[in-house]
Amino acid sequence: MIRLDNLTKVFDTPKGAVTAADHITMEVPSGEICILLGPSGCGKTTTLKMVNRIIRPTSGKVFINGEDTTDLDTQELRRNIGYVIQQIGLFPNMTIEENITVVPKLLGWDKAKYKERARELMRMIALEPDAFLKRYPSELSGGQQQRIGVARALAADPPVMLMDEPFGAIDPINRAVIQDEFLKMQQELNKTIMFVSHDIDEAIKMGDRVAVFREGRLVQYSTPDDLLAAPENAFVESFLGEDRALKRLNLVKVREVVTDEIGTVRPGDTLEQALARIDDFGYQNAILMVNDKRQPVGLITRALARTTKGYCRDHFQNVPATVTLDDDLRKVASLMFAQDTTWLPCVDEEGRVCGQITQRAMTHHLGSRFRPTQEDDAQIPDAATKE
Missing domain, CATH: 3.40.50.300 (P-loop containing nucleotide triphosphate hydrolases)
Incomplete structure (x- = not known):
């Protein structure tokens, strides 16, 4: 134009x-x-x-x-x-x-x-x-x-x-x-x-x-x-x-980094089941509790699940924050810092959980543009490569 x-x-x-x-x-x-x-x-x-x-x-x-x-x-x-x-x-x-x-x-x-x-x-x-x-x-x-x-x-x-x-x-x-x-x-x-x-x-x-x-x-x-x-x-x-x-x-945007791999439990699950689900994912210290509409209603921490008996519905913390697919990573990073967490659940327009975003995934996505290409690597001397 x-x-x-x-x-x-x-x-x-x-x-x-x-x-x-x-x-x-x-x-x-x-x-x-x-x-x-x-x-x-x-x-x-x-x-x-x-x-x-x-x-x-x-x-x-x-x-x-x-x-x-x-x-x-x-x-x-x-x-x-x-x-x-x-x-x-x-x-x-x-x-x-x-x-x-x-x-x-x-x-x-x-x-x-x-x-x-x-x-x-x-x-x-x-x-x-x-x-x-x-x-x-x-x-x-x-x-x-x-x-x-x-x-x-x-x-x-x-x-x-x-x-x-x-x-x-x-x-x-x-x-x-x-x-x-x-x-x-x-x-x-x-x-x-x-x-x-x-x-x-x-x-x-x-x-x-x-x-x-x-x-x-x-x-x-x-x-x-x-x-x-x-x-x-x-x-x-x-x-x-x-x-x-x-x-x-x-x-x-979150949609570029989000993964649908997220562990969840229901209110009727036991804390023992919640701990097993947390261990399945390994890198999380908590698991998200969702209702029948798959909307986030609480958080079960590893520490709580280890030391307490009962059902998830009776022992949970509030979800610190959620993000949407159209949020940008600046907002996500700000929420993570404010809530002292390395992951956040992502919800769709109906408030249903559709995945999660992690600090590791954000770092990898941003860093991928700054890492050298194969062509760049070919120009690095062998000694430097070995170092």
């Missing part, structure tokens, strides 16, 4: 020519979010602004949906590209409804149509239309204004959106909420988005692809997982940080 072909921008300054973007070539597939990431002054914002010609390229071309935009009328180009900036940029003398409907009005939409579009978008960004549409920007919080900025960019239903650090000025709690809401919206809207950020965690969370810039050059362009697992060079590795393996916890 977006293709940059040797896009270059050279600024003339009193000290001479400065190349802000140096032959940037990349493609953003339809329906994906591409994050432009890098330190300040690396060229990511310049590259973004050349797409809608806020900054005119020195050379190179921009293609939108296969069409060369070089000869397109600038105003027409911009009206078909949604644009969201960190400073929000709402018109202070216009109501929220007027702000949202600016572009549809310019495009000649029918009044009933653009008013209904404003209400639809307000519901989409989780703000009640009747309560907010007639207000002015100064009457809203910063987070609410930022949501209105996103709604305004979506008003004319553009196929492409450009976002320049749109959530950067919002406090961490509200930023996380807005990010989550935006990703839910994107699942329905399927827009093609270029998104500038300097926050690595935001890039990993939001992006289908990440483009890392340095001094005006595109250094690496890959999926977040590939970026974290295989940095192109020392600069990218340093920029990502020493905890890049841990950052991958956000990218992996």
